Amino acid sequence: MPEVEVPLEKWTGKVNEVRLGGNGRQAVVVGGEATFPFLQFEGAIPNRPAVAIEVLDVQPTGWPSQLAAAWGNVLADPALWAKKAAEYGADIIALRLKSAHPEEGDTGAEEAKKTVDKVLAAMDLPLIVLGPEVAEKDNIVLVAASEAARGQRIALGNCEEKNYRTIGAACIADGHVAIAKTPIEINLAKQLNILLCDLGVSPESILMDPTTGALGYGLEYTYSVMERLRLACLTGDGMTSMPMICTVGEESWRQKESKSDIEVPATWGELEQRALIWEEMTASTLLNAGADIVVLRHPKTVEAIKATIDKLMG
Amino acid sequence: MALTGIEIYKFLPKTNCKKCGFPTCLAFAMKVSQKGVDITVCPDLSPEAKEALEAAGRPPIRLVTIGGDKRKIEVGNEVVMFRHEKTFYHPTGLMVRIKDSAPAEAIAKVAGEVAGYSVERVGMELALDGLALENESKDAATFVACVEAVKSKADLPLVLMSSDPAAMGAALEKAADGKPLIYAATKDNWDKMAELALKHGCPLAVHEAAGLGELAQLVEQINGAGIEDIVIDPGAHGFAQSLATLTQLRRLALKKSFRPLGYPIITFPGESSDTVEAEAVLAAQHVAKYAGIVVLDHFSPSMAYPLLTLRLNIYTDPQKPIQLTPKIYEIGAPKPDSPVCVTTNFSLTYFSIAGELESSGYPSWLLVADTEGLSVLTAWAAGKFDAEKIAKTVKDFNIAESISHRSLIIPGRVAVLRGELEEELPDWKIMVGPPEAMDIGGYLKKMWSA
Ligand code: SF4
Numbered sequence: 001m002p003e004v005e006v007p008l009e010k011w012t013g014k015v016n017e018v019r020l021g022g023n024g025r026q027a028v029v030v031g032g033e034a035t036f037p038f039l040q041f042e043g044a045i046p047n048r049p050a051v052a053i054e055v056l057d058v059q060p061t062g063w064p065s066q067l068a069a070a071w072g073n074v075l076a077d078p079a080l081w082a083k084k085a086a087e088y089g090a091d092i093i094a095l096r097l098k099s100a101h102p103e104e105g106d107t108g109a110e111e112a113k114k115t116v117d118k119v120l121a122a123m124d125l126p127l128i129v130l131g132p133e134v135a136e137k138d139n140i141v142l143v144a145a146s147e148a149a150r151g152q153r154i155a156l157g158n159c160e161e162k163n164y165r166t167i168g169a170a171c172i173a174d175g176h177v178a179i180a181k182t183p184i185e186i187n188l189a190k191q192l193n194i195l196l197c198d199l200g201v202s203p204e205s206i207l208m209d210p211t212t213g214a215l216g217y218g219l220e221y222t223y224s225v226m227e228r229l230r231l232a233c234l235t236g237d238g239m240t241s242m243p244m245i246c247t248v249g250e251e252s253w254r255q256k257e258s259k260s261d262i263e264v265p266a267t268w269g270e271l272e273q274r275a276l277i278w279e280e281m282t283a284s285t286l287l288n289a290g291a292d293i294v295v296l297r298h299p300k301t302v303e304a305i306k307a308t309i310d311k312l313m314g
Numbered sequence: 315m316a317l318t319g320i321e322i323y324k325f326l327p328k329t330n331c332k333k334c335g336f337p338t339c340l341a342f343a344m345k346v347s348q349k350g351v352d353i354t355v356c357p358d359l360s361p362e363a364k365e366a367l368e369a370a371g372r373p374p375i376r377l378v379t380i381g382g383d384k385r386k387i388e389v390g391n392e393v394v395m396f397r398h399e400k401t402f403y404h405p406t407g408l409m410v411r412i413k414d415s416a417p418a419e420a421i422a423k424v425a426g427e428v429a430g431y432s433v434e435r436v437g438m439e440l441a442l443d444g445l446a447l448e449n450e451s452k453d454a455a456t457f458v459a460c461v462e463a464v465k466s467k468a469d470l471p472l473v474l475m476s477s478d479p480a481a482m483g484a485a486l487e488k489a490a491d492g493k494p495l496i497y498a499a500t501k502d503n504w505d506k507m508a509e510l511a512l513k514h515g516c517p518l519a520v521h522e523a524a525g526l527g528e529l530a531q532l533v534e535q536i537n538g539a540g541i542e543d544i545v546i547d548p549g550a551h552g553f554a555q556s557l558a559t560l561t562q563l564r565r566l567a568l569k570k571s572f573r574p575l576g577y578p579i580i581t582f583p584g585e586s587s588d589t590v591e592a593e594a595v596l597a598a599q600h601v602a603k604y605a606g607i608v609v610l611d612h613f614s615p616s617m618a619y620p621l622l623t624l625r626l627n628i629y630t631d632p633q634k635p636i637q638l639t640p641k642i643y644e645i646g647a648p649k650p651d652s653p654v655c656v657t658t659n660f661s662l663t664y665f666s667i668a669g670e671l672e673s674s675g676y677p678s679w680l681l682v683a684d685t686e687g688l689s690v691l692t693a694w695a696a697g698k699f700d701a702e703k704i705a706k707t708v709k710d711f712n713i714a715e716s717i718s719h720r721s722l723i724i725p726g727r728v729a730v731l732r733g734e735l736e737e738e739l740p741d742w743k744i745m746v747g748p749p750e751a752m753d754i755g756g757y758l759k760k761m762w763s764a
Contacts, residue, residue, distance in 0.1 A: 002527035002528065002530060002531050003527050004525075004526040004527045004530055004566065004572070004575070005570075006526070006562045006565065006566065007565045007566065007569045007570055036561075038553075038554060038557055038558075039557070039558060039561060040554070040558070041558050041562070062673065062675060101756070102756070103755075103756040103759055103760070133752065184662075213662070213665070214669075215620060215623055215624055215627065216435065216620075216623040216626075216627065216665075217665040217666075217669050218661075218662045218665050218666070219624070219627045220397070220627040220628060220630055220632070221662055223397075223602075223627070223628070224396070224397055224398040224632055227396050227397075227398060228396075228398055231396070251669075254669060254672065254673035255669060255672065256672050257619075257620075259672075263647060265433065265434070266615070267431065267432065267433040267434075267615050267619065268433065268615060268616070268619050269614055269615030269616025269617070269618070269619055270614070270615070270616045271616075272616075273590070273591070273614070273616040273617065274615075274616040274617075274619060274620065276591060277591055277594050277595070277616065277617055277620045278620055280591055280594075280595050281594065281595055281598045281620050281621075281624055284595045284598060284599060285598055285599075285602060285624065288557070288599060288602060288603060304589075304591055304592065304595070307592070308553060308592070308595060311552055311553040311554055312553045312554050312557065313554070314554040314555075
């Protein structure tokens with residue numbers, strides 16, 4: 001029978017492997033791909049992309065009812081929530097210290113340390129700790145989280161241009177991983193990685209957050225920046241070779257499409273299915289653009305995306 | 315694909331005889347590549363060279379039209395692997411399958427729903443592209459009845475699906491004027507299907523799942539019968555296999571100019587999905603990764619809307635971001651005492667601010683100024699988002715009529731405009747919002763009281 005010779009690309013670079021957890025906790029390694037997502041016919045894909053479930057340190061307000069109902073009572077307690085998330089199949093817990101936001105309670109280092117201790121004790125998965133995304137407060141609570149989790153190799157986010165020194169230094173001191181977040185721009189992403197490396201953070205201790213646009217809300221920008229970053233990595237640019245993390249759940253669930261059943265056109269269809277597909281489609285599309293970790297919110301999405309990753313890994 | 319001057323030169327006689335009016339063959343070739351003169355001006359071009367030049371000039375993935383004069387779609391003719399390299403040109407056709415063994419009411423219902431479905435997004439009407447009618451009954455009369463029932467309900471491009479040339483022939487007698495896609499020629503029936511495609515002037519799908527070599531061989535046989543309007547079905551199922559196969563096909567066409575597989579691809583994501591959500595997610599993968607036509611097994615607005623949105627995202631030209639129509643956008647259900655924010659018509663700026671306002675709990679009026687699609691800082695730097703423009707936007711759209719206060723929130727990045735704006739809009743209180751969209755919720759909580 002006739003054979004068709006499929007063109008293979010000869011990539012010279014590959015994604016860094018980054019380990020989270022270990023040391024008594026479960027370990028998850030992400031990255032290591034030597035080709036574009038899931039193209040096993042061309043290069044090695046040693047690790048599957050990981051699914052993280054987002055846990056807030058305060059009871060969420062304004063969550064759509066189907067999302068809140070899926071979790072029920074545990075929303076009031078981050079430790080119980082994290083435990084439940086582990087049961088629902090999370091590979092990683094992503095704890096958002098939202099209460100540290102000046103508008104959400106303005107809690108400080110002491111509370112952050114307590115919450116991190118509690119969540120670490122409640123389950124044995126690797127942990128990501130995210131600040132309230134206000135640079136000064138991120139510094140305070142992430143440094144506290146870093147100390148509380150010393151040696152447990154958690155990931156700390158976000159490092160931005162404004163505060164990468166403090167968070168980067170904490171990661172070096174306590175053996176953690178830094179999440180470098182930049183606003184959907186390839187050169188800024190690369191620049192921040194360089195700054196972190198100059199500071200002394202090892203490239204194997206950095207994840208990139210390219211900033212997630214949800215389906216219909218800038219997804220195509222994130223998609224193409226991620227493809228460009230991965231292309232740069234595979235063609236040998238070490239400063240774009242960090243695994244990528246996407247905050248899919250947070251972005252999907254705050255859009256009108258995931259929340260509203262009233263005052264929306266009938267052509268949007270039934271809310272429950274629409275909202276789930278919104279999160280799933282955002283996640284699966286970004287996985288195909290190179291996401292190594294997707295942070296999700298709804299347990300059903302977690303189940304569906306884990307099944308999708310299983311199938312994509314073959 | 316446009317050839318370079320050097321590539322064209324290779325096909326010329328290289329005698330520099332000047333009969334074309336150019337001093338050398340190379341000079342002539344350069345002019346041809348710039349489309350300044352037609353290749354036929356050289357009288358000594360051999361017929362073989364002419365044919366080779368024509369073949370080399372053909373697009374690597376053929377553009378195929380499905381449908382008649384009234385409603386048709388064009389698929390194929392893509393030139394890049396990644397949308398950032400240029401753009402994806404011809405949006406994946408999204409169709410819904412109907413089986414002829416279904417009850418007549420069900421057939422009519424789905425056909426009517428799909429044909430009537432359209433949803434608005436950023437000022438564009440998004441719709442599904444057609445119906446695929448499958449001869450599941452294996453009975454020609456049932457198939458014809460289904461075709462007729464659907465045609466009476468839906469004026470959409472069709473795919474006719476049957477492996478039986480007799481049933482296909484009967485259906486085409488009723489539907490050929492709509493130039494449906496004939497699905498499919500296989501190694502067992504290809505000569506008869508090719509005959510039908512030629513007779514009715516319809517595009518032909520070629521299905522061969524045994525391997526790309528076998529598929530290429532079958533396509534070449536069908537080319538030999540005189541058919542060029544082809545859609546290929548490599549029979550790739552599931553997430554991993556379809557991603558690998560469709561990527562390989564796109565690469566073969568673009569990187570190897572491999573003619574026998576340089577055609578748009580048709581997929582059926584429902585065949586390997588257990589749930590509607592899984593089908594939607596796999597269909598989304600096919601939209602982003604290289605399918606020309608995706609046939610769905612389910613239709614509901616709650617799956618069609620996300621999928622159409624995804625297609626819009628992926629097929630938006632990265633060099634020409636979508637511009638919002640400048641106007642007043644209502645976020646939530648704003649009242650006369652709700653906040654008024656002004657921003658640019660760059661879609662990403664709009665979406666970030668609209669998203670934040672949406673989740674802030676403050677229904678708002680969002681005034682979108684015409685900055686020709688530039689973001690806040692770029693537009694400001696280019697003089698397209700200055701005090702004068704903002705004042706004009708406020709007045710032109712007459713926002714004052716809808717509100718009971720006179721407070722205007724401007725983006726924090728153009729805080730410098732405040733003074734000038736106060737002169738331009740003397741009745742207004744100008745408030746400087748946060749520099750980042752994500753902080754607008756907290757800002758309103760602290761600063762807003764109407
Ligand atoms: S007429 Fe043809 S062969 Fe003669 S110079 Fe022109 S291109 Fe060359």
